[in-house]
Amino acid sequence: MRILVTGAHGYVGSVVVPFLRHHGHTVHGLDCGYFADDVLYAPADGPYTRADARDEDTWKAINLAHFQGIVHLAALSNDPMGELNEALTYAVNRDCSLDLARRARDAGVERFVFASSCSVYGVGDDAARIETSALSPQTAYARSKIEVELPLLALKSPSFAPCALRFATAFGVSARLRLDIVVNNLVAWAVTQNAIRLDSDGTPWRPLVHVEDMARTILACLEGPTAAISGEVFNVGREDNTLQVRQIAELVAVAVPTARVSIGTKTGADTRSYQVSFQKLRHHLPGLELRWSVAEGIAELASAMRKHGLTQERFEGREFVRLRQLKHLLDTGTIDGELRYG
Ligand SMILES: NC(=O)c1ccc[n+]([C@@H]2O[C@H](COP(=O)([O-])OP(=O)(O)OC[C@H]3O[C@@H](n4cnc5c(N)ncnc54)[C@H](O)[C@@H]3O)[C@@H](O)[C@H]2O)c1
Incomplete structure (x- = not known):
């Protein structure tokens, strides 16, 4: 298939693009490039267009009719970025996504695979959430994802198969690493500072998924039977990868035994805590096997960080923390207040 991947030069896109190519697809990337140069090692990008998905001109330059599938990852990708500017989060994550989906259908x-998030579930009791459970989004980011899902899935037709993947929090190695997500962050602490520090008590539950397993699920949605995926929303992850933050810290301590663990006593500022069922994904796509445990991902991360020389200075810098890099681009006038390049 010929596939367009938006957000191709992000953390997830930098794994998805080579993964799809490896599985025989012809992939073209699209990214406006906020994090393009923030690399742990040389990425395997392939052909791409550097452009903003919000711009009309972008869709004059890229002929969507050329593609059979779109994987839409481009987004302001986390909660603190949503707090930076709520209106922009809705413009990029919601309006631009629905606009692209309609253009794609026309x-x-x-096929259109949309990257949603398990953070739509927000806070709640300990019952595992299924796709039809009540949602309790805590942030503009989570709301922006929810507000895409229903209108997107309503575009389903015999010739257009959209689906929304509510990914658990990602972990694992990517050329464009993020260290602002929990597993990657704790491993970076351990590797660069010989310490694993939680300010909070680490009791919240987090469903987690390896970034390569995200790519595997996207591939299954592009290749699997249309009837199984069209108009559907899926939680994406593995039940045994749902851990409390303190359990993640303990697993990191196994992989980096010299690191000293300190766990705080306060309730964290981040109120998200939820467990999620992944049964629907298994039922609809029985051939899909998510391969990575959190422990395996931690070992892989520690080894890659050492191999590529991640230092404390780089860890504390802006390269691998999305909000810091965006603020840097704003402060230096590289992008304007609407996060557009001049
Ligand atoms: N990383 C996670 O834990 C996680 C979990 C659940 C869902 N997701 C979703 O997966 C997707 C990818 O996440 P990620 O971690 O790779 O984020 P990321 O921030 O690393 O990548 C997003 C990419 O989108 C690009 N982008 C942003 N706005 C754009 C625009 N207007 N035009 C063109 N490109 C634009 C950025 O330059 C960036 O390269 C996002 O939609 C995110 O919400 C991620």
């Missing part, structure tokens, strides 16, 4: 694209 151009005859057959």
